[in-house]
Amino acid sequence: MCIAIPGKVISIEGNTARADFSGNIVSVNTGLIEPEVGQYVLVHAGCAIEVMDKEKAEEIIELFADLEELEGN
């Protein structure tokens, strides 16, 4: 029930990282993850809650593959 969107990590300083959301740069708390510069992180309420492996377009493609797999089983 929670708004969270992916941003790209551009720098890390201690417990925070600067994340870039298509040109919007904000500081996010990284206490819940182990980020690396260049990774996409899912951010909710100023807190990075997960590292995202894929970009959205790729994610949707994978989604249909996952669905097919489930159907096949």
Place this chain on the structure above:
Amino acid sequence: MKITMAHGSGGSASAELMKNIFGRYFSNEILDRMEDAAVLDMRGKTACSTDSFVVTPIEFKGGDIGKLCICGTVNDLLMMGAEPEYITCGFILEEGLDVSVLERIVASMAAQAERAGVRIAAGDTKVVEGRGGMYINTTGLGRIPEGREISAGNCVPGDKVLLSGTLGDHHACILSARMEIENDIKSDCACLSDITAALFDSGIKVRAMRDVTRGGLGTILNELADTSGCGMRIEEESIPVSDEVRAFSGMLGLDPLYMGNEGKMAAVVAAEDAERALAVMKETGHGADAALIGEITKGKGVTLMTRLGAGRVLDVLTGEGLPRIC
């Protein structure tokens, strides 16, 4: 130097302010007379609009409250097909406001008024207790050329809806400043006279126009549909939103369809003129990102067709559009 209650008392401090700031930047043959009221010769149908500007911060990327108050009122007149001529400005200044800031704002207003071709015909200044804020009310007058009748009530099914550019820029710029979110989003504060003039000069049959301010596109499209007793179908994918504003609104749970602009407009034109109107808009400075976004239909309400071909109701903005978490 700071503004104090003395500046609003009508005495020598007020006179100083008039002379050094308002009189200096707003000088014209009407104001310079310094009478109790301006005498104007307004014959024929005249459009009149008033608006108050209370934005904070008062200076932001892409503009300031001064530029905003001229553009806002001029645009309201332009949306009725009027040719803006005169504008008044009432200032409410809070004690503690830096006079140099006031001067910058007034200079900005003067410059924008000149660009818009309007003259400041009357003004007023009051000072209240406070913490250095500033509010401006502007009222504008402009004549409507003979034979021109632009109104939301004119739309008929089949007419097309155009949008002059990207949504949400002003709102995102102001919120970014307040929340200290770093980005390059600039307010789109601008006078739309280049677009309106181009449309009329090209003989486009314009039914109605609205600038997309508070309440956003969602609200004004509903106004157009309701007033004309028609429905409207809008293609979601055709609505231009910059990547930066889209991400910004995604971060805060806001919807660009309900975010305010200060230099964008929607125009409803006759179907046969739509393609030409779009081309004409795109050639203007402020309409480079213009798009054909939908059409007027029978029925009622505004229906938004989504990316996957689903239709859903687009209502007016309810509530304040607060940043949310859920």
Place this chain on the structure above:
Amino acid sequence: MDIGTIISYLQKYDGPEIKLMEVCGTHTSSIFRNGIRSLISPRIRLISGPGCPVCVTPTSYIDCISDYALKDGYEVLTFGDMMKVPGSAGCLSERKGEGAKVHIMYSPFEAVEKAQTYPQTTWVVAAVGFETTAPAYALMIKEAAEKNITNIKVVTALKTIIPALKWICENQPEIDGFICPGHVSVITGSEIYSELAEKYRKPFVVAGFEAEHILAVIYDIVKQLEKGEARADNLYQNAVRSGGNEKALDILSRCFETDAATWRGLGTIAGSGLYLTGRYAAYDGGSRGLGRDMELPEGCRCADVITGRIDPAECPMFASSCTPASPYGPCMVSAEGACGIWYRNR
């Protein structure tokens, strides 16, 4: 398999009526924004469940926050969602007009900055949310403790999703399957739904927030029901792992303990609330026992809407005496509340 085949299949579905519950306010919103209902057969009914933390927060919580906001020496930080939720004497937005010191925050970490910048004021955080947000509050409180900041108080209305899902399964057996929350599951992991799927013999599938995610999940659930299957699937694998976010779960277990919590519409559910514990309990601003809810007027069916027993339009007050401008219950004002969303899309 592509979105076209999925939509076509769901549109043509002609089998027995299926009732699917989505328990995430952001899913409710996404379903409306993408016009999902108009893309699927009317025999597949999507029902909003109690997954809007604002909607299920009782009046006494708002009253507690308002009281702090009006007290000398205290100021409140809250997310925008809470501003219009009705309390006994008005919502936070209205009480601002009476001098209540309420500020909208974008992130709980702002409380630390405020507390350091204004040490004479006690900053009260309205900590509402589910498992997605709870770790952020926990990290903030940890940071405050490490920095020896004492002028922060947290009033929690933090709830966990599994007890609510269990309650629905026990009390609303007519629900055939569940669209599970996306971001709650990022924290908890998707494995938590397996037990429910097995016990209640219903599909539970985690969904993301794009139209494609939601349609894919509806497709999966319908197919499972057709084959008589009852699996817990995860169709948001880019963000949700089966074990969840271990660091987040760890910090939740260190800062909070579970206890009963009151859910508007569902009543008090044992073990469904998170409360500050141990050394962090010192930051609590009086979160326990805030279970009293306002008397809903005769005819108001807020409780039935939150539990998905009826659609908002079936409540006699919907869009007549209960509108976003004058709501009787939080469902109508919360951005994610079922009634508010139905009203905006009526």
